[in-house]
Amino acid sequence: MEVNFKFISPDGRIDFTDPGIVAICGPKSSKIVASALARDTALSFENDGMIYGIRDYVDSRVWKSRRDVENENSDIGYLARNETGPGSGNRFLSIAGIHAEGSAIIVEHLCNYKRIREIHKKTKGSLFSSVIGGTYQRNPLSIEFSQLLTLHIREESCDVTNEVAFVEEDNKS
Template identity: 30%
Template structure:
């Protein structure tokens, strides 16, 4: 598939006013910028795939007509393949964070936890490093959020959103449950995972996955700790493990559980690890 240059130029020059033509030029150049970045990502990913199969850079270069120095440039410049994990589109990554009512207040107001804000800030920096932009929005009580959007990341526990709780039912391997306290369960193994925080230990456990949109036309990324620190733990895991995670799941549906530990004084996440298999929801 090729771009019809004459058609693009005509769509710009057909505008009646100079200001509108200038605006359209900017929009077209922005589309070209994102297209160039995404095609560069695809090329780099394919080259890395061939190398992992045993092909040498020189061999691949000869087959596609590039010098060895140019091949080295392609492998060290441009967007990393794992950029696609968040949806490598021209649109920004949308991070929607749940908001709850203040505890122990006569007239409680809605608040966002500092751990969730930390998670967003680190996630924002991660996607920027991948050449993507991001926006931030708050999910207000009672937890209604528009899930049918591209590039969406939701950070919101099921206790704050009945809608999210319903979507989580699509995962028959992992999920939240509640008895005396909220916890996570692995239905494949029957194992129960309770938050260290509930035993006064500085740590938490979180659900992390890619879930189906209600409209059936795509997916969204979902992050939720048993407590707020868990979400920041997932982002800590992504910062350190995204390339290997992307190689394993690409953009397919999956779910897993992430455990984290944090500094009890600063609340900063100091370690994170995956504690269950990565369950794939698609063939």
């Protein structure tokens, strides 16, 4: 496996021409990622006015970071295989923590080859949405534990444009 790092440009654009793209950023950092996440029919980011969470439309619940709710060294994040555009067939892996530690938890989770195989076996190349959670230590950051909290397989992404509302809400703060 070869890893090449590219950074998201200040305007939030991502070059999806390379195969095997893994975008580690949330909807606040990139309109393209926000648009892809907005088409996710299973999970979405939401802000209740105070803290961010991940709404689970399949299980009718909202996942929140224990860092925000109970002031613990624990966070969650979103891991999904998304399309770059509706019906495009161009796919990428999306990682977005509620906080930076949530993204680190997901990356650590994926460093275990058994976990990657397990997710691949369950999803069989389909679009999917999941929430991964875990615990960490600070200074220096180290991940203690990670686990898959929920996994939803999606047939296809829908063509919605609610990313504009999310971006506008973010710009108000």
